[in-house]
Amino acid sequence: xxxxxxxxxxxxxxxxxxxxxxxxxxxxxxxxxxxxxxxxxxxxxxxxxxxxxxxxxxxxxxxxxxxxxxxxxxxxxxxxxxxxxxxxxxxxxxxxxxxxxxxxxxxxxxxxxxxxxxxxxxxxxxxxxxxxxxxxxxxxxxxxxxxxxxxxxxxxxxxxxxxxxxxxxxxxxxxxxxxxxxxxxxxxxxxxxxxxxxxxxxxx
Amino acid sequence: xxxxxxxxxxxxxxxxxxxxxxxxxxxxxxxxxxxxxxxxxxxxxxxxxxxxxxxxxxxxxxxxxxxxxxxxxxxxxxxxxxxxxxxxxxxxxxxxxxxxxxxxxxxxxxxxxxxxxxxxxxxxxxxxxxxxxxxxxxxxxxxxxxxxxxxxxxxxxxxxxxxxxxxxxxxxxxxxxxxxxxxxxxxxxxxxxxxxxxxxxxxx
Numbered sequence: 001x002x003x004x005x006x007x008x009x010x011x012x013x014x015x016x017x018x019x020x021x022x023x024x025x026x027x028x029x030x031x032x033x034x035x036x037x038x039x040x041x042x043x044x045x046x047x048x049x050x051x052x053x054x055x056x057x058x059x060x061x062x063x064x065x066x067x068x069x070x071x072x073x074x075x076x077x078x079x080x081x082x083x084x085x086x087x088x089x090x091x092x093x094x095x096x097x098x099x100x101x102x103x104x105x106x107x108x109x110x111x112x113x114x115x116x117x118x119x120x121x122x123x124x125x126x127x128x129x130x131x132x133x134x135x136x137x138x139x140x141x142x143x144x145x146x147x148x149x150x151x152x153x154x155x156x157x158x159x160x161x162x163x164x165x166x167x168x169x170x171x172x173x174x175x176x177x178x179x180x181x182x183x184x185x186x187x188x189x190x191x192x193x194x195x196x197x198x199x200x201x202x203x204x
Numbered sequence: 205x206x207x208x209x210x211x212x213x214x215x216x217x218x219x220x221x222x223x224x225x226x227x228x229x230x231x232x233x234x235x236x237x238x239x240x241x242x243x244x245x246x247x248x249x250x251x252x253x254x255x256x257x258x259x260x261x262x263x264x265x266x267x268x269x270x271x272x273x274x275x276x277x278x279x280x281x282x283x284x285x286x287x288x289x290x291x292x293x294x295x296x297x298x299x300x301x302x303x304x305x306x307x308x309x310x311x312x313x314x315x316x317x318x319x320x321x322x323x324x325x326x327x328x329x330x331x332x333x334x335x336x337x338x339x340x341x342x343x344x345x346x347x348x349x350x351x352x353x354x355x356x357x358x359x360x361x362x363x364x365x366x367x368x369x370x371x372x373x374x375x376x377x378x379x380x381x382x383x384x385x386x387x388x389x390x391x392x393x394x395x396x397x398x399x400x401x402x403x404x405x406x407x408x
Contacts, residue, residue: 025231026230026231026303027229027230095303095307096303098303098352099230099299099300099302099303099352102349102352102353102355102356103299103352103355103356103357104356104357105356105359105361105362106360106361106362107362107364109364109368112361112363112368112369112372113368113369115361115369115372116368116369116370116371116372119371119372119374119375120371123371123375129374129375129378130378130379130380131390132375132378132379133375133376133379133383133387134379134383134386134387134390135387137353137360137383137384137386137390138346138350138387138388138391138394139391140349140353141345141346141350141352141353141387141388141391142342142345142346142349142391143349144349144352145306145344145345145346145347145348145350145352146342146349148302148303148306148307148345148349149306149341149344149345151306151307152306152307152308152309153307153308153309155309156309156310157309157310157316157319158309158310158311159316160311160313164317164320165316165317165319165320166320167320167324168316168319168320168323170323170333171323171327171333171336171337172337174333174334174336175334175336175337175338176334179337179338179341180341182338182341183338183339183341183342183345184342184345185338186335186338186341186342186398187342187345187346187395190342190394190395190397190398190399191391191394191395193397193398194390194394194397194398195394
C-alpha cells in the first residue's frame with residue numbers, strides 16, 4: 001500500500017521461509033523470518049504489508065497448488081467436486097497452515113478470484129445467491145477437516161482393551177485401509193448429493 | 205504404566221496448564237508446563253505418561269464438554285445429529301487444540317467409550333460395519349472444520365475491489381449473518397441425509 005513495488009524474489013523468499021516455519025511449528029513471526037534470512041526485521045517489513053500481508057502470501061502459495069482449471073469442467077457438479085479434491089490435496093501438503101489460514105480473513109486477489117469462479121459456476125447452475133457462501137464454506141470445512149485428517153496416523157484409534165469397546169474394535173477391523181480417503185469420499189458424496197438437490201431451487 | 209497412581213489434583217493442574225498453553229499458542233511442551241507450575245520438568249513426567257499422555261489428558265478435558273447423553277436420544281439420527289452439534293461446541297471452545305488432537309492417535313478411555321457408543325448406535329440402526337468409521341470420520345471432519353471456522357472472523361472475505369469479484373460480492377451480500385453456523389447446518393444436513401440413505405443397506 002503506497003510502498004514501491006518490491007522485487008518478486010524477495011517476497012518469494014519471505015513466503016518460502018514463512019511456510020517452512022509454519023510447516024515446522026504451525027506459526028511464524030516476522031523476527032523469525034528475518035533471522036532465517038539473515039536480515040534485520042525491519043527489512044522484512046519493507047517488502048510486505050505487515051504480518052497479515054505474509055499470511056496472504058502464504059495463502060496464495062498454498063492455494064497455488066489447487067488446479068483452478070477444475071472449475072471450468074462440465075457439468076458444474078463435476079467442476080465443484082474436482083475443485084474440492086484438488087483443494088484438499090493442496091492443503092494436505094501443509095496441514096499446519098490450515099488453522100492459520102482458516103482463521104484469517106481472505107484478502108489475496110488470486111484466492112478471491114478462485115472464489116469468484118466457484119460462485120459464478122454455482123450461480124450459473126441455478127443456486128439461490130443467499131445460500132452459495134454457506135455451501136462453499138460447508139465444502140471447505142469438510143475439505144480442510146479432511147486435509148487435517150490426512151496428516152493423522154493411519155491407526156487413529158489405539159484400543160488398550162478391545163473387550164472394553166467391542167463394537168469400535170469390530171468397526172475398525174472391518175474398515176480397511178486408506179481410512180482418511182474413505183471418510184473424505186463419504187463426506188464429499190454427501191455434500192455433492194445435497195448440492196444437486198439445491199441447484200434447482202432458485203427463484204422458488 | 206507401572207507408576208504409582210498419582211493424585212487427581214496434579215494431573216488436573218497439568219492438564220489445565222497444557223490447555224492454557226495450547227489455547228495461547230497451539231502447542232505445549234513439558235518444560236513449559238513445569239515452568240508455569242513452578243516445578244522441575246521431571247516432576248511433571250512423574251505424574252503423566254509422557255507428552256503423549258498429556259495429549260490424551262487434553263483430549264479427555266476438551267471432549268468432557270461433549271454431552272454424551274445425546275447418543276441415547278431416539279431415533280438414531282436425532283442422536284447422531286445432536287452429538288455432532290455438541291461435539292462442535294466443545295471443540296469450538298478450544299480451536300487451537302483441534303490440529304493437535306486430530307493428528308494424534310486416540311487412546312483416552314473415556315473418549316474411546318464415546319466412539320463405542322456412537323458405533324453401537326449406528327450398528328443398531330442397520331449400518332454396514334465396514335462403513336461406520338468412515339461415516340463417523342466424515343462427520344468429525346465436518347464438525348472440526350466447522351469448529352475452526354467458528355473461530356474465524358465473521359467477515360471472512362475482504363474485497364479490496366468489489367468490481368473485480370462481482371459475483372462473490374453479491375453472494376456475500378446475500379448471505380446474511382451467522383455465516384459459520386449456516387455453513388455448518390448445510391454440511392450437517394447433507395451428511396445426515398446421506399447417512400439416512402446408508403442406514404438401510406446392511407446385509408445387501
